[in-house]
Amino acid sequence: MQQVETIDELREARRQLTGRVGLVATMGALHAGHLSLVEQARAENDAVLATIFINPTQFGPGEDFDSYPRDLQGDLEKFRQADVDLVFMPARALMYPPGYQSYITVEEVTQRLEGERRPGHFRGVATIVAKLFNLACPDVAYFGQKDAQQVAVIRRMAADLNFPLEIVVCPTLRELDGLAMSSRNVYLNDHERAAAACLFRALRAAGDQYEQGRRDPAVLQETLLDILSSEALVEIEYAEVVDPRTFQPLQALYDNPLLLVLAVRIGRTRLIDNALLPWSLNARDGLTATLGEISANSL
Ligand code: PAF
Numbered sequence: 001m002q003q004v005e006t007i008d009e010l011r012e013a014r015r016q017l018t019g020r021v022g023l024v025a026t027m028g029a030l031h032a033g034h035l036s037l038v039e040q041a042r043a044e045n046d047a048v049l050a051t052i053f054i055n056p057t058q059f060g061p062g063e064d065f066d067s068y069p070r071d072l073q074g075d076l077e078k079f080r081q082a083d084v085d086l087v088f089m090p091a092r093a094l095m096y097p098p099g100y101q102s103y104i105t106v107e108e109v110t111q112r113l114e115g116e117r118r119p120g121h122f123r124g125v126a127t128i129v130a131k132l133f134n135l136a137c138p139d140v141a142y143f144g145q146k147d148a149q150q151v152a153v154i155r156r157m158a159a160d161l162n163f164p165l166e167i168v169v170c171p172t173l174r175e176l177d178g179l180a181m182s183s184r185n186v187y188l189n190d191h192e193r194a195a196a197a198c199l200f201r202a203l204r205a206a207g208d209q210y211e212q213g214r215r216d217p218a219v220l221q222e223t224l225l226d227i228l229s230s231e232a233l234v235e236i237e238y239a240e241v242v243d244p245r246t247f248q249p250l251q252a253l254y255d256n257p258l259l260l261v262l263a264v265r266i267g268r269t270r271l272i273d274n275a276l277l278p279w280s281l282n283a284r285d286g287l288t289a290t291l292g293e294i295s296a297n298s299l
Contacts (some may be wrong), residue, residue, distance in 0.1 A: 001080045003087045004073060008137055009087050009129040009259050017085060019046025021204065023138035028052040029069035029183035030078045033173040037081040040170050050079050052089040057096065057103070058124030069183050088136065095131060103127045106153045106160070112247050113261060114149045114272070117237055124151055126157045133163050140166040144173075145282070146180050148274045150249055150261060169288040172273070180273045187269040193234040195272060198264050202227035202239065203275040206260055210277045216239035217250040220260065220277075228264060237263040237270075257281055265275060 004010050016111055022041030026034050028106075041048045044232050059065035072089070079087055098137050104126040109115075133141065141158075143225050173181045178200025179193075188196055205219040205227055214220070224239035241250050244259035258277045261268065276282050 001084050005089055013086050014137060015073040017047040020139045021045060023136050023141040024050045026052055027054045027130050029071055029074045030075045031181045033144055033181035035082050036173050037170050038084060041142050042083055047085045049086045049134055050084045050164050055124055055128040056092060057127060058121050060118055060120055069186055083146045104130050104157060106156050109152045109247055110158055113238060122153045126153055127155050138165055140168055141166050142170055145169050163182055171282055184269055192266045195231045195266055198227055198231045198234060199273040203260055205276055207275055207279045209298055211279060215253050235265040
């Protein structure tokens with residue numbers, strides 16, 4: 001595995017990669033969810049390029065940029081074991097040198113939910129991902145369904161700015177009690193960790209209702225809120241039933257796939273999760289298919 005830190009080194013190493021190249025962009029603190037993206041990229045490409053960069057522009061004031069978990073040596077070892085070909089790990093000053101002033105704003109799909117709670121977050125994500133796409137020139141880039149709105153933003157940005165690549169969405173990996181894997185789970189103490197399982201319980205219960213034919217978004221939302229509010233440690237930010245193309249709330253019965261989206265705070269930790277309904281869409285390629293139809297329709 002080759003490790004590079006400068007843009008010249010990256011461009012040279014990228015030139016040496018032949019065939020189809022898959023990109024897995026990360027902020028490090030790797031867990032099994034990241035490694036599942038690498039595994040899929042490995043299986044579907046001739047070469048895998050991974051990046052490690054804790055992107056300061058996607059953290060708002062008072063967010064956890066300074067305390068974000070860092071384990072560079074551990075991350076490199078995990079990438080090595082997962083058979084990554086090339087790792088790009090730039091310094092902050094390389095990606096945002098003094099005088100830097102160019103940012104990408106994706107408009108409608110960033111207005112609500114994460115975009116509303118974390119002003120500037122998606123501007124930072126769209127900007128760094130566009131820079132990584134320009135530098136790494138991947139044929140395909142892999143992202144996790146756990147950040148479903150981020151995927152919609154990246155897909156929109158890539159289509160609008162004519163990046164010649166495919167975006168693949170990989171299913172959320174979960175702990176045994178259903179908690180979605182996240183680098184931020186390490187912030188949870190034992191009590192908070194136990195309470196955090198309620199996110200998946202809420203998604204599962206609303207999903208079961210849907211499968212039993214209760215398709216009214218208001219009923220599904222009520223179920224999400226009931227389960228989340230039964231945990232004293234959980235402070236709900238949002239629990240909604242949205243159109244997975246637009247992230248707008250659904251009010252009426254709806255025949256197309258729905259997305260349940262949750263964000264809560266437990267102590268100092270902010271957690272998000274989501275599930276597509278019908279539940280079977282959460283299997284491999286569910287969100288890719290759902291958002292793929294959409295981008296094809298809206299291009
Ligand atoms: O999902 C993440 O880890 C980050 O938002 C990403 C896509 C690597 C951009 O910094």
